[in-house]
Amino acid sequence: MRTVAAMVDDSWDRRADVTLVRWPEQETVRTALRAEGRARMLLLSPSTPAPDPDDDLEDWVRMPVAEADLRARVRWLAHRVAQDRPGAGDRGPVLDDDGLIRVGDDWVALPPVEHRLARALVNRLGAVVTRDALATAGWPDSDPGRNALDVHVLRLRRRLAPLALTIHTVRSRGYLLSVDAPDRKVEPAAT
């Protein structure tokens, strides 16, 4: 049994953890993982018939298998897991690839520039992001004008407010995204 966190791509998330299980030898491991609700990849010995489908957190490969194929299959499984339960009980903001940012059940659409800025901030949630870093994140091919960045941060700020997300400014350092304390919640303006 070997965990393959490192095999999954950069947008790593502990919910997408996948464990490799030899099967049927390690059936007990499999049932334990299923009970915990964790994803697992069954490595089928050459002559074992494939098991019946279980839940969405499971997949299998027939041994022997090429390393690349195993990696790919783990990636797929991790992707399914991450997609199936985005924010299941988790409060963290999730930036999907289609221009939306979600927090729990709420979401707002972000225009292209703000989407790129948001990605930079979400990736370093709770940590300071340099103005320069934000600039290159938002405008990969050119430099934003003197206060173009400021203005877009302002607008992003307003757009994120309904989601209980706040962009703090750290003077002369950069910006920091944080999740508001959940004492009071604002209704989404998703139209």
Next chain:
Amino acid sequence: MRTVAAMVDDSWDRRADVTLVRWPEQETVRTALRAEGRARMLLLSPSTPAPDPDDDLEDWVRMPVAEADLRARVRWLAHRVAQDRPGAGDRGPVLDDDGLIRVGDDWVALPPVEHRLARALVNRLGAVVTRDALATAGWPDSDPGRNALDVHVLRLRRRLAPLALTIHTVRSRGYLLSVDAPDRKVEPAAT
């Protein structure tokens, strides 16, 4: 391209339809199926690297593959599809194949084009569907004129409104179908 309805056992369900696609040769078939929100199994030629994960309605096998393993994998995919659907929405919209869309006890009839558009949107309920995806979903064999898509989205929007379904537009990204919140949503016993 060969449909494997016959390969799956008696507990067959139309919604769990899985289409076999040779890949990468039949990439166009793949994108068409994705646009329509239908499940597909990619048959990877021996030396092709595995594609990146797409949506939950896709899986792949490396050729050559034992018949039994292919069957098993199709079974797994069909199982995932069948399992995802009921869970996707408690009172989620259901599109039957006779041109109706139902929400609870209410329903409306949809003309052919809007029915195909609705299927693409319902399959990705709560997620963004690209304009391109909608275009190929609605017009599999031709390209809609510049505004044809817009107009049909508009009409679909009006037809869906009585069912408490809303098509949100995500500017420069696509469209997103969501179920209106009547007042307060029942949370799954978390808080």
Next chain:
DNA sequence: CACGACGGTTCACAGGCGCGAAACAGTCGC
């Protein structure tokens, strides 16, 4: 202490264009 430089926030405005919407015309089915 007064002053100014600096960094940051916010507003107002203008150009561009994505998209909504009405109105019209052609086609198909009953």
Next chain:
DNA sequence: GCGACTGTTTCGCGCCTGTGAACCGTCGTG
């Protein structure tokens, strides 16, 4: 032939984006 379905044209609203400028608090300097 009537009504539903479909596609096109046309108009223009409103969002996205960048710029200029006013305003304000902080910090350094003379």
